[in-house]
Amino acid sequence: MVTRIHQNMEVRDAKMQARDVSVYYESKRAIDNVSIDIPNKLVTAFIGPSGCGKSTFLRTLNRMNDTIPSARVDGEITLDGENIYSPKIDVVQLRARVGMVFQKPNPFPKSIYENVAYGPRIHGFAEKKDDMDAVVEHSLKRAGLWEEVKDRLSDSGTALSGGQQQRLCIARAIAVDPEVILMDEPCSALDPIATAKIEELINDLADNYAIVIVTHSMQQAARVSQRTAFFHLGQMVEYGPTSDIFTNPLETRTKDYITGRYG
C-alpha cells in the first residue's frame, strides 16, 4: 500500500522526515511503512479512527516509545537531516528539541512556577533566579496563561482548571525552547471554550515551531492545521494540504472517514 501524496503541496523545508517507518509491539505491527515530511512552521494534523496508530507514530518522533520495553522501531526518522534513532543521538537532547503535550493534562504536583522551570532547570538553561523568572514569564505568556496566573505562581499546578493545566503543560514544553512540539489529542479532555483557547494558541505557536497534532476531531484538524495525514490500520493512507484532504480526498477510505461513514 502506497501513501497517496497530494502533488499540489507548496514546497517547504522539512523539519522532520520519516522514511519507511514501522513500529512493532512484540511481533504485532502497529505502524506499517510510513514516510512523511513534517514542514517547519506549519501545523500538521494526524487524523484517523481509534487504534489507527497515529499516536504511536507521533511518539516515535521524540522516541517516547523507548519507554515501552516491547516496542521496536524500524526505518529512519531525521530531525534537521540527522537520524534520531542513530546510536550517537542522546535521547535527552532529542526530547529537549522535540517537546510533547499529552492527551490528559499532566502538570507535575509542584507550583505553577516550578512546573515551567522544570525543563530549564534540568537542562541548565537559566542559572540565575532572574533569568529563570524571565523564562517562566516568557513561557507562560507564550502559552497565554500569564495574565491568569501571574499573581499565584506558587500555587500548585494541579489546582488549575483542566484548560489552564493544559496551557501550563504547553508553557512547560515551550520553556526548554524546542524546535518541534508534538501534541497528542491535547483538547480531548477539555470543554469547548478551553479547546478554543488551545487552538488559538496552536495557531500562534506555528509562527515559531513545527507542530504536529493528533486529533480525533476533524473540525479541529480543519481549523488548526495546514497539512493533514490520514491514518488507517497502521498505514498512512493519504497526506496533503488540509483543505484538499477535506474537500477533495484522493482515497475512498479518507472520504468515508471524513464524511463520517466510519471511525
Add this chain to the structure above:
Amino acid sequence: MTITTLLLLAVGLALAGWLAARARAWSFQKADGARRLAARPQYHAWFVALWIILPVLLFIGLWSVISPQLVTQSVLASPAGQALPDFDLERTKLLNEARAVAEGSAIGVFNEGARPLIEPYRDALSRYQFIGLALTVIIALLAGMQAFLRLKPDFAARTKVEKIVMSVLILASLVAILTTLGIVVSLVFETFRFFEKISPIDFLFGTEWGPDPIASADNPDPSRYGAIPLFWGTIYIGAIIAMIVAIPLGLMSAIYLTQYASPKWRSWLKPTLEILAGVPTVVYGYFAALTVAPFIRDIARAAGVENASSESALAAGLVMGVMIIPFVSSMADDSIAAVPQSMRDGSLAMGATTSETIRRVLVPAALPGIVAGIMLAISRAIGETMIVVMAAGAAANLTANPLETMTTVTYQIVALLTGEGSFDHPATLAAFALGFVLFLVTLGLNFIALRVVKRFREAYE
C-alpha cells in the same frame, strides 16, 4: 453445657430463621407472581438470620462474663459459702477447687474445706446454665419474630442487610481501637504506681541505669533509674544505625524495582526481598551474634581498637537495618508505582533522564508512602528485642561509640519483667514506665512524620 453449645444453638436458630424467612419470601412470590419482590428471597432470609444471630452473640458475650460471677455469688450465699474464711487467698483457693470438681475438670479436692462447696456449686452451675439457655432461646425468638413480622413483598431487605453488614464492620474496627486504648490505660496505671516511688524527673533525665531488684522496695535509690542510656541505646541502634542501612538500601531497591528492572526480573526480585520480612527475628539474632558481631570486632581490632568487644551496637544496628529493608522498600515501591504514568511521561518528554525523573517527580509525589514505610520500619526497629538481646549486650552505656555494648528499652523491659523482683517492686514497675514512654515516643514520631508529609507532599490529584 458450655459457651460452645450456646454458640451452636445460636447458629442453629439463625439457620432456622433463615429457612423460615426464605420460605416466607417464596410464598410472597407465589401468591403474587406478577409482582416483583423488593429484594430477592435470600436477602429476606439473611435479614432474619442476622437479626437472630447478632443479638444472641451479644448476649452470649455478656453472659460469659456475668454468669461465673452470678454462680460464685450464689455459692457464697449458700450456708457452706457463709462458713468460708474471710481471708481472700484462702477463700479463692477453696472456691476454685470446688468449681473444678463441680465442672468435672478435677476428680476430687485436696482441701477438705472445699468439699461442702461442691454441691452448691453444682446446683448453681446447672441453674445458671439453664437460665443462659432459656435466655438465648427467648432472645433468638423475640428478635427473630420481630424481624420475621417485618417481611413483606415490598420490604427492602437488601438495603437493611447492607446496613447491618456495615455496622458489623464498624464494630470490627472498633475492636482494634479499643484494644489499643485498653493497652494504654493498663500501662498508664502501672506507670503511675512506678512514679509514686521514683520521680519522673529522675527517671526521664537520669543517666545511670541499674535497677536493683534485691534492694528494699520501699526506699529505692532513684539515681539507679535513669532511663536516658536506654532511650539513647534504642534510638542509636534502631533509629540511627539501622536507618542508615535501611533507608538508602530500601529506597534504592524500590526505585530499581519500579523503574529499571524488567517485569520478569521484578517478579523474581520483589518476593525474594519480601522473604526478608518473614525471617524470624531470632534467626537475625543468631546472624548478628555469631557472624556480624565477631566480624566487626575483628575489623575493629585490626584497625587498632584494642578493647573492641564481641557485642556491639553496630552489629545489632546493621542486622536490624537489613531486617527492616523490606518495610521501607515495599511501601516505597507501592507508592512510587502508584504515581501515574503520565507524570513520568511528562518528565521524560521534557528531556529529563530516568534518574532526574525519579528524584524530581516520582519521589516527591510518592513521599507520603515512602515516609509511612520509614516510620513503620522505625517503629519495628525500636520495638525489636531479639537482635539486641543476642548482639548488643545488656550494659546500659551512654556513648556514641558504636563498638561499645549498648542496651535498649525493650531488652530492659524483658529483663525487668522476668527478673527476681516482686511485682510491686520499682524494678519491675519500671518496665511499665519504660513501655509507656516508648509508646509515647513512637506515637510522637508518627505524629511528626504525618505533619512533615502534609507539609511537603506533592499531591498528584
